[in-house]
Amino acid sequence: MWSETGYLKLVRASGLYDLLITAAFVTPWSFRLLHAALGDLHGQLGLAGTLPAFGPVQMMMANLMGSIVCVWAWLRIRHAQQRLGRYDAAGRVLFACWQGYALSQGATALISPILALEVLWAVAQLWPVRSARA
Template sequence: MIRLPSPTSPAYLRVVRASAWYDLVVTVGFATPWTYALVHDALSSWGQAWGLGDLPELDPMQTLYANLMGSVVVVWAVLRIVRPLPVHGLLDGIARTLFTAWQAYALAHGATQLLWLFLGVEVTFGVVQFVPWRRNRGTELVNDRAAVPAHGYPQHARHSE
């Protein structure tokens, strides 16, 4: 059995940061219309070459949603890289659970099989970040609140007021 780190451990924060780096690398190309067109073409080519199916034709609404998702995920990733906190891992685990559900829904309704590559990573990072919180039944959240006061800065980062 694999032992997952406690949400307050340095190892857990390394996982939070690693998942953020993955998100940044994978989604930065979705953040602008110009880069998304390149990513779309590459994913379609790979899907065709590997027999997994291609993406639907590029259109303005698809591009808009890809850009919105890419922009939000890039900002979320940068936050977790620059200032990873245990609660970021919890929230990212919840978000990955949602992403997994929507990817599974799309796969069940005929989306390109390329999604399996992303779904596998979503499940892995989701489990590694979310399960330690479930295992501790919220006790770590109390510790996290103690470490991060209402103003949002950890005690060690607090500036004199």
């Protein structure tokens, strides 16, 4: 069971994690660099699945996702609240569902560690919080 203070630290930490993980998605230029690096890593590891090229529409979707996740992350870092942690956990459950679906459809296995972290963050943020009044 989390203490209220511990839970707010967790919410901030999850925001920092998201900011670091998704910052490269925010612009087409940074995402191109990230995509090339992930493609190289995928090849070096000999992983199953594919890392497809990104056209303008896919790039826009990646940039939109990166932008909104970074804004959401900054909100949690600056204004951590239990309510925001619970909403973030719900978002992580959704992200994990779509990452699992992508893996089932042949996406690169590079998604697997991120999927595992999404599930761990979701579980941590859904864990009960002990009220300071108790």
